[in-house]
Amino acid sequence: MAGPDRTHGLVLTTIETVPGRAIVEHYGLVSGSTVRSKHVGRDLLASFRNVFGGELKAYTELLEEARNEAVERMCAQARALGANAVVNVRFSTSSVAAGAAELYVYGTAVRVA
Amino acid sequence: MSWQTLWELRDLLAFAVLVSIGYVVGRRIEARHFTELRERERSSLGLPVLTARHVDPSWDVADAALVTGIAVVSIDYLKLVAASLRNFFGGRLATYETLLDRARREAVLRMKDAARARGATVVLNVRLEIASVSGFDAGGYGAARAAEVIAYGTALTIR
Numbered sequence: 001m002a003g004p005d006r007t008h009g010l011v012l013t014t015i016e017t018v019p020g021r022a023i024v025e026h027y028g029l030v031s032g033s034t035v036r037s038k039h040v041g042r043d044l045l046a047s048f049r050n051v052f053g054g055e056l057k058a059y060t061e062l063l064e065e066a067r068n069e070a071v072e073r074m075c076a077q078a079r080a081l082g083a084n085a086v087v088n089v090r091f092s093t094s095s096v097a098a099g100a101a102e103l104y105v106y107g108t109a110v111r112v113a
Numbered sequence: 114m115s116w117q118t119l120w121e122l123r124d125l126l127a128f129a130v131l132v133s134i135g136y137v138v139g140r141r142i143e144a145r146h147f148t149e150l151r152e153r154e155r156s157s158l159g160l161p162v163l164t165a166r167h168v169d170p171s172w173d174v175a176d177a178a179l180v181t182g183i184a185v186v187s188i189d190y191l192k193l194v195a196a197s198l199r200n201f202f203g204g205r206l207a208t209y210e211t212l213l214d215r216a217r218r219e220a221v222l223r224m225k226d227a228a229r230a231r232g233a234t235v236v237l238n239v240r241l242e243i244a245s246v247s248g249f250d251a252g253g254y255g256a257a258r259a260a261e262v263i264a265y266g267t268a269l270t271i272r
Contacts, residue, residue: 020174051190060183
């Protein structure tokens, strides 16, 4: 998962609070997104995989990179606001074009004591 | 049968070969994956994964963090053919059901691995999101088709 380097030292949770800590300030919605497309090489290998079935490692990596980038952008935005945590984090995806996908992550930037 | 006739039948032969590969290899890979999933799920039972979001006030929480797990599982050729036939007649697509099931369970297990690596005691408010880089839901323009799942939740370490 996104380590301290990617989260800019922020605490991320999918619930309304950071358990064990009190929220002292709200900064509102922060988000990060990335649009990724697969490249031909990956697609070619994937189409071979489509004959046999099984895990598509190249796609898993692609999604992991996308997740890291989106999370990093969201955290940079929260950090710039002065937040030290993002609560209620959600991931969302949309398909903007065939072969490309958007990974969007959003949450509420807060300061916890 | 002459070579000429065989040559004329090459598309049909290629199709038959691909379907057979999908049937034999695809089924074996799927069966192995299910066995592996069951084993890993059993061995990770000690870490509860909840969709609940309630944090009990009595818990002394040492650490809270977002954990994620990603899995992309491809269809095999037999599933592809079975699905296009099903699309014609309508009804339940059992081959896709197992595919999505595998991808979801794999993603959850990877998320649990990430939580265990942090020494977490529980994962709260778990959500599953399906992505579509491969165009699985876009009908796929000759593109690879796969189920892509992101599982995520809040890993808590309780003292």
